Amino acid sequence: xxxxxxLFTEEQYLKQLAKYTNKISGLENEISQFVNNKVEFDAxxxxxxxxxxxxxxxxxxxxxxxxxxxIQQDYLQTIKAMHGSWTPYGDYLKMLWLLSIGIMxxxxxxxxxxxxxxxxxxxxxxxxxxxxxxxxxxxxxxLADCVFDNIPYxxxxxxxxxxKTDKTQAIxxxxxxxxxxxxxxxxxxxxxxxxxxxxxxxxxxxxESGALVKVLGLDDxxxxxxxxxxxxxxxxxxxx
Numbered sequence: 001x002x003x004x005x006x007l008f009t010e011e012q013y014l015k016q017l018a019k020y021t022n023k024i025s026g027l028e029n030e031i032s033q034f035v036n037n038k039v040e041f042d043a044x045x046x047x048x049x050x051x052x053x054x055x056x057x058x059x060x061x062x063x064x065x066x067x068x069x070x071i072q073q074d075y076l077q078t079i080k081a082m083h084g085s086w087t088p089y090g091d092y093l094k095m096l097w098l099l100s101i102g103i104m105x106x107x108x109x110x111x112x113x114x115x116x117x118x119x120x121x122x123x124x125x126x127x128x129x130x131x132x133x134x135x136x137x138x139x140x141x142x143l144a145d146c147v148f149d150n151i152p153y154x155x156x157x158x159x160x161x162x163x164k165t166d167k168t169q170a171i172x173x174x175x176x177x178x179x180x181x182x183x184x185x186x187x188x189x190x191x192x193x194x195x196x197x198x199x200x201x202x203x204x205x206x207x208e209s210g211a212l213v214k215v216l217g218l219d220d221x222x223x224x225x226x227x228x229x230x231x232x233x234x235x236x237x238x239x240x
Contacts, residue, residue: 051086
């Protein structure tokens with residue numbers, strides 16, 4: 001198993017993954033007891049924490065080099081939990097990652113449709129969400145002229161606009177985004193620079209960049225090997 005994100009060792013990832021697995025199991029047991037015993041509980045808090053640990057687990061598995069086929073069950077369980085907690089305020093990035101992963105790995109329409117329903121229910125105006133969702137559901141005509149979180153995602157407006165007339169310039173703009181804007185643009189996130197402390201590090205991945213390459217039909221050969229770019233997830237069907 002070859003690490004995809006080499007900022008942590010396999011041993012560190014395995015230890016971290018075991019903690020996530022225990023946390024997930026504990027939360028699921030608590031929720032089950034509440035439901036079975038008809039005890040009132042704050043579903044948004046419990047399901048929110050469950051989503052956090054499941055997303056962390058998915059990203060960690062990808063970073064440590066686990067096969068992409070092993071991610072699907074975690075993915076489906078994460079979406080199930082999101083129905084009890086998701087809001088774009090604070091959870092925008094989790095939705096973006098899950099939507100992007102689902103697009104790249106070509107999960108069934110009914111799976112992606114669950115994410116669509118959550119997004120539309122909250123009436124989120126976001127170009128990145130719309131571009132990805134419209135690819136899977138062409139009858140959906142929404143296309144916002146803004147992004148929910150300007151930094152760093154406003155660059156995606158330029159990429160999607162350029163792709164309509166000049167795909168070469170679009171991929172160059174995406175390359176700049178990956179090299180100079182993506183990581184720096186997340187400096188206020190809890191995971192920024194976490195690899196330096198050697199305690200927790202799920203991995204740094206711009207999943208939306210891979211999904212955009214797929215839906216916009218861009219040639220990503222110049223992005224192969226770039227930090228943060230999930231090249232093998234984009235091309236999983238080419239190299240199976």
